[in-house]
Amino acid sequence: MIQEKIREKARELLTNKTVDLIIGFGEGSLPLRTTPRFIRNPEKVDRLIWNSFCENNLSAYLHKLGQFKVGLVVKGCDARSVVALSLEKRFKADQLFLIGVPCQRMVDRRKVSRAVKGEILQAREAGDLIDVKGDGFEVSLKRDDFLYSSCQVCIHRNPTRTDVLVGDPVEESPLKETYQEAKAFEKMSPEERWRFFEKETSRCIRCYACREVCPMCYCAECFVDSSNPKWIEKGLSPSDLDFYHIVRAYHQTGRCSGCGACERACPMGIRLTYLTQKLTMDVKELFDFETGIDTETLPPLSTYEMEDKQEFIK
Amino acid sequence: MDEYDLFAPVQLAEGVSVFRKIDHPDEVDLSSANTQKPAKELFFPQSEVMFRYEKVGKRNQIVSLDEENRERILFGARPCDIEAISIIEKVFVSEEYTDVYFLDKRKKTTLMGLGCNHPISTCFCSSAGGDPFLRAGSDLFFIDLGEAYFVELLTEKGMAFHQNKFFKEADPRDLTLVKELEGKAFEKVGYTIPVDGIEKRLDLMGESLFWDRVHEICMGCRICTYLCPTCHCFDIVDEGGHQRGQRVRNWDSCLSPLYSLETSGHNPRPSCRERTRQRLMHKFNYFPKNFNQVACVGCGRCILYCPVHFDIRQAILWTSSKRPKGSERGVL
Numbered sequence: 001m002i003q004e005k006i007r008e009k010a011r012e013l014l015t016n017k018t019v020d021l022i023i024g025f026g027e028g029s030l031p032l033r034t035t036p037r038f039i040r041n042p043e044k045v046d047r048l049i050w051n052s053f054c055e056n057n058l059s060a061y062l063h064k065l066g067q068f069k070v071g072l073v074v075k076g077c078d079a080r081s082v083v084a085l086s087l088e089k090r091f092k093a094d095q096l097f098l099i100g101v102p103c104q105r106m107v108d109r110r111k112v113s114r115a116v117k118g119e120i121l122q123a124r125e126a127g128d129l130i131d132v133k134g135d136g137f138e139v140s141l142k143r144d145d146f147l148y149s150s151c152q153v154c155i156h157r158n159p160t161r162t163d164v165l166v167g168d169p170v171e172e173s174p175l176k177e178t179y180q181e182a183k184a185f186e187k188m189s190p191e192e193r194w195r196f197f198e199k200e201t202s203r204c205i206r207c208y209a210c211r212e213v214c215p216m217c218y219c220a221e222c223f224v225d226s227s228n229p230k231w232i233e234k235g236l237s238p239s240d241l242d243f244y245h246i247v248r249a250y251h252q253t254g255r256c257s258g259c260g261a262c263e264r265a266c267p268m269g270i271r272l273t274y275l276t277q278k279l280t281m282d283v284k285e286l287f288d289f290e291t292g293i294d295t296e297t298l299p300p301l302s303t304y305e306m307e308d309k310q311e312f313i314k
Numbered sequence: 315m316d317e318y319d320l321f322a323p324v325q326l327a328e329g330v331s332v333f334r335k336i337d338h339p340d341e342v343d344l345s346s347a348n349t350q351k352p353a354k355e356l357f358f359p360q361s362e363v364m365f366r367y368e369k370v371g372k373r374n375q376i377v378s379l380d381e382e383n384r385e386r387i388l389f390g391a392r393p394c395d396i397e398a399i400s401i402i403e404k405v406f407v408s409e410e411y412t413d414v415y416f417l418d419k420r421k422k423t424t425l426m427g428l429g430c431n432h433p434i435s436t437c438f439c440s441s442a443g444g445d446p447f448l449r450a451g452s453d454l455f456f457i458d459l460g461e462a463y464f465v466e467l468l469t470e471k472g473m474a475f476h477q478n479k480f481f482k483e484a485d486p487r488d489l490t491l492v493k494e495l496e497g498k499a500f501e502k503v504g505y506t507i508p509v510d511g512i513e514k515r516l517d518l519m520g521e522s523l524f525w526d527r528v529h530e531i532c533m534g535c536r537i538c539t540y541l542c543p544t545c546h547c548f549d550i551v552d553e554g555g556h557q558r559g560q561r562v563r564n565w566d567s568c569l570s571p572l573y574s575l576e577t578s579g580h581n582p583r584p585s586c587r588e589r590t591r592q593r594l595m596h597k598f599n600y601f602p603k604n605f606n607q608v609a610c611v612g613c614g615r616c617i618l619y620c621p622v623h624f625d626i627r628q629a630i631l632w633t634s635s636k637r638p639k640g641s642e643r644g645v646l
Contacts, residue, residue: 028623028625029617029623029625029627029628030435030436030617030618030623030625033623034623035531035622035623035624035625036531036622037531038530038531056621056622060533061533064586110329113329114328114329119432119434119435121435203326203327203330205351205360205540205541206360206536207535207536207537207540207541207567208535208536208570209533209535209536209537209621211535212533212534212535212621213533213535213621213622225570225572233551233553233562234361234549234551234562234564235360235361235553235562235564236360236361237361261621264621265535265537265621267350267537267541267619268326268327268330268350269327269328269329269330
């Protein structure tokens with residue numbers, strides 16, 4: 001069982017002092033939720049859990065690392081973020097021990113909540129089913145019908161870089177067409193695209209959760225926070241909201257692992273992954289590059305080659 | 315009713331609702347216990363123009379101040395949101411200082427509270443000094459009886475609506491039903507989170523290891539502060555240039571590093587540890603010291619929407635455990 005293996009490995013790493021702490025997942029106080037858990041004491045590794053609600057990309061914590069050595073629990077997408085961060089030299093090679101988990105795809109708690117009438121008070125994962133209970137209802141739902149959209153299209157569930165793999169590798173076959181959100185967006189007319197984009201961003205409250213939970217957003221000073229020069233105002237005018245979201249997405253070009261953490265974090269239900277997916281698709285088509293697969297090659301926008309395609313210059 | 319603008323919860327997207335001006339009754343959505351954004355934004359908008367200026371001849375002149383010109387009704391706000399408005403009011407309207415922007419909106423608004431028949435599991439209003447049917451703060455209080463609303467007219471502003479003959483006399487049996495609904499809701503919310511006495515407990519915890527534990531999972535976004543009905547920090551900025559522009563007041567958040575960054579480059583709250591401490595200390599220690607009340611109404615939004623599922627109830631419980639536990643090792 002994956003959970004047992006994570007605990008075993010964590011105990012070993014902490015006891016041998018290979019790492020100072022383990023960052024994994026722990027039980028949340030609400031059904032369908034887990035919370036990142038920091039474990040420093042080998043006797044407390046039983047607080048680590050594994051299930052289909054381990055939705056956070058824990059590699060975002062690597063920016064807080066300092067001098068500590070960390071054992072990090074990573075899914076496929078998280079591991080790819082780690083590779084991308086290591087290319088950007090965000091930590092020393094010996095600081096990190098990756099406990100890789102072949103991912104079963106994560107469950108979208110909001111979709112589950114919408115499927116029932118009333119509040120879910122208990123949830124339990126049982127094989128392919130999620131049993132949920134609330135005031136006056138008790139139903140079993142098919143797990144695969146309630147996955148995050150980023151997980152449905154995932155083709156890298158096995159961690160590309162890991163120091164130990166807990167669990168057997170899984171088959172890499174997406175449940176839905178890869179880049180389906182981006183393709184649907186592309187099919188729209190420019191006017192429809194703009195309307196869709198503006199309708200989504202209009203709900204933005206500038207809490208910057210999409211930025212903070214993203215492992216790839218770590219600038220010492222984000223362009224939205226800079227006052228000299230001032231690139232953007234701090235209010236809610238549509239042009240400022242649009243500007244923020246375009247630049248946030250654009251900065252992910254060739255760096256986004258498609259983990260979907262940004263969209264999950266948004267309290268206003270703003271769709272965000274169609275934008276980053278479009279960039280990921282373009283980078284794949286133009287440069288045959290995918291984030292976090294190869295541990296040596298820099299993302300296309302971080303390098304320059306004489307042979308680079310330049311069809312976009314007209 | 316034509317003389318009023320009516321504000322009520324509307325759905326912006328699936329599962330996402332906020333308070334907005336209503337043009338048609340069908341827009342009102344009371345299906346969720348609480349909106350995402352609290353009702354505070356009707357009195358203290360997230361982004362508010364304080365005045366506009368323009369260069370006329372050689373001098374800059376203030377060209378407009380946007381005042382509310384119509385009376386407003388806030389309908390469908392839960393008791394926690396209503397209580398929060400009175401908490402914010404303590405800051406914005408006092409003997410020493412009056413915020414005209416807040417006061418203008420507050421004066422022109424009739425508050426129609428709505429009892430919570432179905433509090434959800436993250437609600438802890440009773441522990442925080444309120445309750446699912448708290449009338450205080452409302453001008454009129456609505457209780458959903460299924461077929462009709464049971465309405466209490468609580469203030470002079472509220473009584474004004476009686477004269478319009480909107481309401482018919484309640485049946486004594488309705489009162490029994492109200493008591494029943496109240497009983498059920500009270501039982502569901504319970505009284506389980508030790509908010510009482512937290513101010514004193516925190517007095518002794520300024521440098522506690524407790525803060526190491528509280529902050530470590532926080533990723534530093536602003537959700538818990540922006541969606542909090544009592545958080546009221548703001549940042550005033552000037553937009554525009556020499557010819558014309560405006561002064562704008564935007565919500566700000568103590569969880570942002572920028573919030574406490576000084577011009578010299580020094581930041582007295584350099585890490586997430588100091589910032590999360592500020593958030594909790596302000597709610598449960600500084601605010602009670604100044605106003606005899608915690609700045610938390612137990613609405614549970616910060617629990618529901620935190621991307622890493624930080625549970626403020628857990629933090630409150632930790633403060634009351636005999637030996638507040640910190641991580642075994644200093645900050646990460």
